[in-house]
Amino acid sequence: MDFSAFFEYLSMMVTYDFAKKALIVGSLTALCSALLGVSLVLKRYSMIGDGLSHVGFGALCVASVLNLAPLKVAVPVVIVAAFFLLKLSENSKIKGDAAIAMISGTAVAAGLVITSFVDGLSSDVSGYMFGSILSIDDSDVPLSVILSVVVILLYVLFYNRIFSVTFDESFSKAAGIKVDLYNALIALLTAVTIVIGMKLMGTVLISGLIIFPPLSAMRVCKSFKSVTAVSAVISVICFVVGIFLSFVFDTPAGATVVLVNAVTFAVFFAAGKLKKA
Amino acid sequence: MEPVLQCKNLNIAYNGHTVVKDVSFDVMPGEYLCIVGENGSGKSSLVKGLLNLVPVRSGSVSFAEGVSGGIGYLPQQSPIQRDFPASVEEVVLLGCIKNTGFRPFFSKSEKKTAEENMKQLHIFDIRKKSYRELSGGQQQRVLLARALCSADRMLLLDEPVTGLDPIVSSELYSVIHKLNHERNLTVVMVSHDIASATANADKILHLDEKVEFFGTADEYLDSNLGKRFAKGV
């Protein structure tokens, strides 16, 4: 398929309201998660992203049962969980991993049990688990846009500090940077990003959006700035391409996006090997 | 002359377990002090205690006026760093971060400082290279350049030569020696390498939880402890 056909199809796609909303919310989420993913991956905090999405699942289920706005319940719950998981990972790496897995399991189990008491929620539940392109409703769009813009602004504003803390906590601390504060900021922004992206991408797939783009970028880029920029660009492109393919082939959106990311990673991996050779 | 650094009866403990016990010493301006001792003897903890990076249980650390803002720190390298995707230039510039306040970008003069320090440590030509592609010795030079960006009074170096081959490590020793003399920087350095430590430093502090020896390098070589250590390790 050539490019003009791609854009033609794309412009047709955005005439569908649901697809337009999904593209807006999803691209912003993809951008935020790629930025934060760089630090999470380098700090070996990938598990936090995974844990948070599972806690988010539990929170969304509770919101469904109580008939509350999903984001309004999930955002605070996941933020609290983020601080908690961060503390766990900081204290002892190995036990932290096990604790995060335990919390993930409990949150998902609680969500499934609670929703089983109420009839007619099974489609909500599977949507939260695997994501759904139809799930983005009108109230989600403005809130997601505002939250994403805040995430991006804070990231840009504190870019050098986040970089410093990611590279070397001890040095940063000695230079007077409030390391705990910036770790908390990273956790907070991650929590917000995950919640925004969850309805679209699903619990089990959102962490792919965090992990893949930075890992792909790190295969070929030499500087932190280029890793960050390339990660963001890859993430948005993979998202748009993934949604597009899911539209064309009628495949699940979140899963298709993650597969596109996986293929991209394979390509960058090979490119990195070739470059070295 | 007033000491630049006075450490008095310092105690550091993690979860109630003491790792630095009743440590006292002074460092004079322009002096070069090496802290030696076996693995786990509390050297890194002591350095972190001096910088207030770990909670101090009791005792005191005091710097002469204006010194605490001009300390360059080179922490012991963590495994995370070795394959970190950042350019040499970017890492060195981070040394200027403490002056940036809430300014999100580095100023011209900060970039200039970074450039000068890269030139002095002969890493200017590789400034676009990725940190993870460098040899161990080059990586330490980068971290030293970063430390220099924030140092106008004192360098605190935690095992800068560990893991380097003898030639590279003696090069690094001579760079540090030069900085000590030419910039009149006070140097406090943790080292494993007794021979180079005693050859370069004015004073030696031998640590094993508490102070086993504190005095000049010559005195250390004459002491029983120094003789045993210089031979054995």
Ligand SMILES: Nc1ncnc2c1ncn2[C@@H]1O[C@H](COP(=O)(O)OP(=O)(O)O)[C@@H](O)[C@H]1O
């Ligand atoms: N953050 C920490 N929490 C708990 N124990 C620690 C911590 N850092 C170091 N220790 C312990 O303190 C002792 C001294 O460690 P350290 O200061 O790193 O010694 P050295 O630098 O001389 O090898 C060791 O037994 C080490 O296990």
Ligand SMILES: [Mg+2]
């Ligand atoms: Mg040490």
